[in-house]
Amino acid sequence: MSTQRRLTTTSYALLSQLSLRPWSTYELAGQSARYFRYVWPRAESAIYREVKQLAKAGLVDGRKEYVGRRARTVYSISKAGLAELREWLDTPPSPFAMEFEGMLRLFVAPVAEAGQVEAALKQVRADNQEMLTFAGEVKQEYLDGRGALQDQVYVRALAIDFFANLLNTVDDWAARALDEIARWDSHSVEERNERAMSILAQVPVDTPAQPTTETPVVPDSQRRSARYPRG
Amino acid sequence: MSTQRRLTTTSYALLSQLSLRPWSTYELAGQSARYFRYVWPRAESAIYREVKQLAKAGLVDGRKEYVGRRARTVYSISKAGLAELREWLDTPPSPFAMEFEGMLRLFVAPVAEAGQVEAALKQVRADNQEMLTFAGEVKQEYLDGRGALQDQVYVRALAIDFFANLLNTVDDWAARALDEIARWDSHSVEERNERAMSILAQVPVDTPAQPTTETPVVPDSQRRSARYPRG
DNA sequence: TAACGTATACTATCGTTTAGAGTATGTCAA
DNA sequence: TTGACATACTCTAAACGATAGTATACGTTA
Numbered sequence: 001m002s003t004q005r006r007l008t009t010t011s012y013a014l015l016s017q018l019s020l021r022p023w024s025t026y027e028l029a030g031q032s033a034r035y036f037r038y039v040w041p042r043a044e045s046a047i048y049r050e051v052k053q054l055a056k057a058g059l060v061d062g063r064k065e066y067v068g069r070r071a072r073t074v075y076s077i078s079k080a081g082l083a084e085l086r087e088w089l090d091t092p093p094s095p096f097a098m099e100f101e102g103m104l105r106l107f108v109a110p111v112a113e114a115g116q117v118e119a120a121l122k123q124v125r126a127d128n129q130e131m132l133t134f135a136g137e138v139k140q141e142y143l144d145g146r147g148a149l150q151d152q153v154y155v156r157a158l159a160i161d162f163f164a165n166l167l168n169t170v171d172d173w174a175a176r177a178l179d180e181i182a183r184w185d186s187h188s189v190e191e192r193n194e195r196a197m198s199i200l201a202q203v204p205v206d207t208p209a210q211p212t213t214e215t216p217v218v219p220d221s222q223r224r225s226a227r228y229p230r231g
Numbered sequence: 232m233s234t235q236r237r238l239t240t241t242s243y244a245l246l247s248q249l250s251l252r253p254w255s256t257y258e259l260a261g262q263s264a265r266y267f268r269y270v271w272p273r274a275e276s277a278i279y280r281e282v283k284q285l286a287k288a289g290l291v292d293g294r295k296e297y298v299g300r301r302a303r304t305v306y307s308i309s310k311a312g313l314a315e316l317r318e319w320l321d322t323p324p325s326p327f328a329m330e331f332e333g334m335l336r337l338f339v340a341p342v343a344e345a346g347q348v349e350a351a352l353k354q355v356r357a358d359n360q361e362m363l364t365f366a367g368e369v370k371q372e373y374l375d376g377r378g379a380l381q382d383q384v385y386v387r388a389l390a391i392d393f394f395a396n397l398l399n400t401v402d403d404w405a406a407r408a409l410d411e412i413a414r415w416d417s418h419s420v421e422e423r424n425e426r427a428m429s430i431l432a433q434v435p436v437d438t439p440a441q442p443t444t445e446t447p448v449v450p451d452s453q454r455r456s457a458r459y460p461r462g
Numbered sequence: 463t464a465a466c467g468t469a470t471a472c473t474a475t476c477g478t479t480t481a482g483a484g485t486a487t488g489t490c491a492a
Numbered sequence: 493t494t495g496a497c498a499t500a501c502t503c504t505a506a507a508c509g510a511t512a513g514t515a516t517a518c519g520t521t522a
Contacts, residue, residue, distance in 0.1 A: 019342045026498095039335060068489095069488080104244050107248075123323040132437075143431055152341055153427040154423035157430045157434070158337060159334060165404055189385065203370055204399055276509070304472090
């Protein structure tokens with residue numbers, strides 16, 4: 001019953017899912033692979049490990065069921081689990097983070113062979129297309145009334161809206177970047193840099209009013225765990 | 232000299248940085264904290280560990296320098312390292328991935344107390360503002376001609392363009408989502424779901440032409456390591 | 463001139479997480 | 493009855509993160 005170990009966001013992600021309805025571990029792993037993968041990617045084995053620990057901590061109840069001779073465990077959230085979940089909801093979420101190897105490829109451009117960076121960015125667009133196709137399928141599932149947790153479309157629609165827009169933004173950028181790269185061959189580094197300055201000037205973000213007195217330090221919005229501040 | 236262990240993307244990120252010029256480990260850790268953090272976030276200790284292994288594998292050369300009695304090691308890429316890097320550039324990049332706890336918070340909305348999800352999304356916007364401020368500072372640094380690797384603005388400008396657009400997209404979404412959440416109080420779940428259907432219909436992604444015969448399986452664009460396919 | 467705070471430059475350790483393979487049972491179609 | 497595929501997990505090495513700790517250098521202030 002007592003919560004020994006500190007819970008991770010992965011714990012809460014599972015508690016969240018289980019707060020909506022009971023699931024078997026296999027189903028949870030499936031949901032993770034199909035949907036959660038995009039916002040909170042975790043290995044399949046981590047799901048199995050994690051629910052077991054949640055059960056040990058008394059935050060979820062496991063019930064063995066049988067399909068023929070094959071057993072499976074169906075979990076549901078416990079009162080203690082729901083309380084934990086509610087407490088988590090009073091803490092600020094950890095900030096948006098990403099891994100984008102495509103950008104690493106771009107950074108090596110000065111020492112890459114012609115075409116290598118281009119190929120990487122084309123791959124980025126291909127991946128994006130694949131994900132957009134998936135998003136389109138999910139959109140259609142909900143429009144057809146056969147989406148997962150269809151009774152919560154009012155929540156899920158916002159998630160689909162998020163992804164479609166995000167993927168389009170990334171794709172638009174990749175297209176722009178490919179356009180620029182195509183010009184590199186016929187321009188010197190100096191010419192490219194001059195052009196870059198006007199691209200920079202048009203980047204949709206305000207520059208600081210007073211010149212930053214010195215190079216700002218390491219960004220701080222790292223991991224958080226405290227409650228929301230005062231108001 | 233022989234590469235025993237399989238290199239990770241973290242290895243290649245460091246090789247990339249070292250291919251542009253030599254850096255001390257401390258500088259590499261600093262660059263990682265300041266810039267790479269956003270595309271390939273790794274712990275400081277991981278940087279120190281990794282360069283040492285790259286040195287052991289003969290992919291980088293370390294030279295001890297002294298400031299008084301305090302030693303530091305400055306690394307530069309070796310021929311073998313450059314060859315490895317070039318091979319990596321011939322492999323497709325791993326797909327874009329993210330962690331977005333804010334979305335997890337949204338998913339629990341049906342069991343959350345009023346205001347909890349709203350607070351989470353406001354935090355998302357605050358974090359975004361912070362990152363946008365940082366992007367603005369970096370933009371100004373390059374416009375002033377004092378950015379890191381300023382002679383490569385033609386590459387770095389594209390990265391700043393990426394971030395500004397991405398952050399704006401996330402922020403716009405969060406604002407839209409907050410607008411929707413504000414309506415929840417005065418509407419039943421049925422009314423919310425009805426509204427969600429029209430939001431869904433306007434999501435900027437095409438739905439599949441032929442109805443997806445069955446629920447599509449686990450997305451495949453998982454980790455890759457092979458070369459680009461044929462042509 | 464001593465003390466203090468901050469930046470530099472790391473090392474060490476422990477626990478967690480991932481990737482990937484492996485095991486075993488059940489279902490269905492050819 | 494064989495094989496493909498889905499279900500339902502377990503196991504392990506290597507990668508990674510968090511945290512603490514050590515030590516030197518340098519500038520400011522008391």
